[in-house]
Every structure is written in structure tokens, then in C-alpha cells.
Amino acid sequence: MLSTDDSGKTNLILCVRVRPDKESEFAHWHVRWQTAVLAAPGALSFEYRPPAPPDQEEAIALASFDSMDALRRWRHGDESRALVAQAVPLVEGGIVMQLAGQAAAGYIPQHSTTELIVTQIKPGKEEAYRAFAERIQKAQEAFPGYVGSFVQPPHQNERGWTTLFRFDTEENLERWLSSARRAELLKESEDLTQGFVAQRMDTSFPGWVPTDPATGKPPSIWKTACLVLLTLFPVVMLELKFLTPNLRTLNPALGTFVGNAISVSLTTWPLMPLAVRAFHGWLFPENRPRWLVLTSPLVLLCCYAVEIALLWRLLL
Numbered sequence: 066m067l068s069t070d071d072s073g074k075t076n077l078i079l080c081v082r083v084r085p086d087k088e089s090e091f092a093h094w095h096v097r098w099q100t101a102v103l104a105a106p107g108a109l110s111f112e113y114r115p116p117a118p119p120d121q122e123e124a125i126a127l128a129s130f131d132s133m134d135a136l137r138r139w140r141h142g143d144e145s146r147a148l149v150a151q152a153v154p155l156v157e158g159g160i161v162m163q164l165a166g167q168a169a170a171g172y173i174p175q176h177s178t179t180e181l182i183v184t185q186i187k188p189g190k191e192e193a194y195r196a197f198a199e200r201i202q203k204a205q206e207a208f209p210g211y212v213g214s215f216v217q218p219p220h221q222n223e224r225g226w227t228t229l230f231r232f233d234t235e236e237n238l239e240r241w242l243s244s245a246r247r248a249e250l251l252k253e254s255e256d257l258t259q260g261f262v263a264q265r266m267d268t269s270f271p272g273w274v275p276t277d278p279a280t281g282k283p284p285s286i287w288k289t290a291c292l293v294l295l296t297l298f299p300v301v302m303l304e305l306k307f308l309t310p311n312l313r314t315l316n317p318a319l320g321t322f323v324g325n326a327i328s329v330s331l332t333t334w335p336l337m338p339l340a341v342r343a344f345h346g347w348l349f350p351e352n353r354p355r356w357l358v359l360t361s362p363l364v365l366l367c368c369y370a371v372e373i374a375l376l377w378r379l380l381l
Contacts, residue, residue, distance in 0.1 A: 074109065075136045079126040081156040083116065091155045092206055095126060098148050100199045102128045103218050105142075107135025114213035115206070178235045180242065184226045185259040186219065194226065194257045201250045205230060208244070210237025274341055274348065284348035292344060295368055296336035300328050302376045 079098075083091045092115075099111050109129040116124050130136040139145055186194050198216065205211060215229040232238035241247060274289050283289075304324050312320035346353045347361030 075130045075133045077128045077130070077136055077140065079128075080123050081152070082123050084155060084157055087155040091124065091152070093203060094148070094152050094155060095124065096199050096202050096206075098126070098152070099202065099216065100195055101144055101148060102139065103216060104195060105130075105135070105139040107131045108139070108218070110215065110217040112213070112215045115211065117212065178233075178238045179229060179231045180238060180263060182228045182261055182263045184228070184254075184261040186226055187257060187259055190257040191219075194254070197250070197254050197257060198226070198228070200253075201247070204246050204250060205241055208232075208237065208241045210234055211241075274337070288344075288348055291365060292337065292340045292348075293332065295365065295372070296332050296340050297328060298369075299372050299376065300331050300336070302379055304328065306379050 081091075095113060099113065102108055102111055107130045109131055111129075112127045114125045116122055128136075128139075130139065184194075195218075202214065202216075205214075210232040212231045212233050214231065215227075217227040219225050232241065274284055274292075304327065308324060308327070309320075312323060315323070341348065344361055344365065346357045347365075350358045
């Protein structure tokens with residue numbers, strides 16, 4: 066079945082229960098189906114979620130098109146019919162098309178670690194990259210803990226190919242990201258791409274610190290906490306001196322809320338961005354000079370000492 070949201074985007078869900086003895090064959094089939102869908106005119110994105118017993122026995126795929134006409138042309142085309150026919154022997158009870166909601170939001174796993182990668186494709190290499198994307202998709206699905214993916218090719222004059230994949234734990238995600246197989250595949254893609262940006266979607270202190278654009282990893286939690294302390298301490302001290310006395314006529318709950326709101330606002334902007342910029346080499350030490358990594362903690366301790374010295378007599 067089909068559904069169309071208010072923007073005109075039309076979604077098609079394919080829902081199947083894979084036969085236990087055909088799981089490997091189906092994994093290869095669904096990647097071929099994904100590749101074909103994304104190459105179809107009007108295709109916007111593709112999301113896939115493998116079975117996750119006992120709560121989800123079915124494999125679910127959602128394809129989004131820019132219009133009902135584009136989806137119908139794909140669905141009733143020879144390539145789609147041939148692929149569906151190939152899938153019939155692999156599933157129990159045939160293929161089921163059912164109503165889709167808002168852009169697959171209900172199909173995103175609640176407990177998972179997600180990596181987002183935007184890859185810039187070289188002009189004229191789009192078709193070759195589609196073939197590469199099919200190979201790397203097959204490879205990552207074979208790794209333990211894989212729980213789904215979302216793929217969005219570039220549209221019109223864009224060059225960015227967006228890939229989002231999920232694993233059940235950060236350890237399993239790291240195992241895939243650091244695997245020899247992935248490194249081998251990425252080596253193959255060097256002639257097809259101009260670079261990429263990666264981002265981990267579950268960083269601590271969201272919005273206060275970035276992820277490393279090269280690796281997609283956030284900085285260590287303890288390093289981030291050190292910078293939060295550096296920026297938050299003087300704000301709290303100044304509030305105790307100049308703001309708190311003026312809030313004494315308010316209810317304590319309201320006064321505390323106002324103080325916290327100001328503290329969080331000042332820490333979020335501009336203090337934390339300035340601190341992250343100043344200690345960027347320490348937060349993300351890969352490929353940084355060793356002297357910079359070693360001296361940054363000493364510089365941070367000196368900053369603490371300067372703050373304490375300047376504010377030593379503020380509340381006396």
C-alpha cells in the first residue's frame with residue numbers, strides 16, 4: 066500500500082517475513098532492490114531495518130519518492146516486477162505492501178548507535194558510486210549488531226550522498242568502522258569521491274561539542290566535562306555576586322530557574338564554542354603534534370588557577 070504526506074512525498078513500505086533458510090539470499094536481494102530503487106527517477110531515500118526478534122519478525126524497507134506518479138512508474142516497471150518475482154521464493158507468505166506513516170520515524174530503533182556520513186561524489190562517478198554503495202551495504206549487514214540503515218543519494222545539482230547506519234552498541238559500530246573489510250572498501254572508493262564528513266549521533270553534552278569531522282567520534286566525556294567546568298565556574302561565581310541578590314524577592318524555584326537559564330545560555334554560547342576552539346587539538350588528538358596534546362592539560366590547569374585567583378575575594 067501507499068501513502069502520501071502533506072509535502073507530496075510518497076512512501077512505499079515493503080514488509081516481508083524471510084524464510085530461515087533464505088536469510089543470506091534475501092540480504093543480497095534487498096541490497097539489489099535498494100540500488101534499483103535509488104536509481105529510479107523521483108526516488109528520494111531508502112530506509113531498511115532487518116528482523117529483530119522477538120519484537121519484529123519482519124524485514125521492513127521504506128522507499129520515498131517525490132510524487133505518486135514517480136512511485137507508480139517504479140512499482141509497475143519491468144525492473145520492479147522482476148525483483149519482486151525474485152524475492153517471492155525467499156519469503157513466507159509473499160511480499161506485503163502496507164501503509165507508511167511519516168517518513169519511517171516509527172521504524173528507527175530506540176536503542177542503537179548511529180553514524181551519519183555525507184560523501185561528496187566526483188562529477189561523472191555517480192553510477193560507479195552506486196555500485197560501490199551496494200557492496201559496502203552488503204558488507205556492513207554481515208557485521209554483528211547491525212540494526213538498519215538510511216540512504217539518500219544527491220538530488221539535482223547536489224554531490225552529497227548521505228548514508229546513516231545503526232548498530233545495537235557503540236562497540237559493534239566501532240568494530241565495523243575499524244574493520245579491515247571497510248578499510249578495503251573505502252580504498253576502492255577513493256577514485257569516486259572528493260571527501261566525506263562523518264558524525265556520531267549520540268554525543269555527550271549535545272550541542273556543546275562537535276564530533277571529529279574525520280572520524281565522526283565525539284571527544285572523551287571527561288575532556289568535555291573539563292571544558293564545561295572551565296566555562297561554567299566563572300559564570301556561577303559572577304551570578305552569585307551580582308544576580309542572586311536581585312532575585313531574592315522571587316520564589317526560590319523561579320529565582321533558581323532564572324539563574325540556571327542564564328548560566329546554560331552563556332555556556333552554550335559563546336563560552337563553550339570559544340573553549341572548544343582553544344582546546345580543539347586536545348579534544349581531537351589524532352594527527353596532532355605530540356607537544357600540543359601533552360601541554361594542553363597544563364594550559365587547562367593554568368586557566369583554572371587564573372579563574373580561582375581572579376575570583377578569590379569576589380564573595381568575601
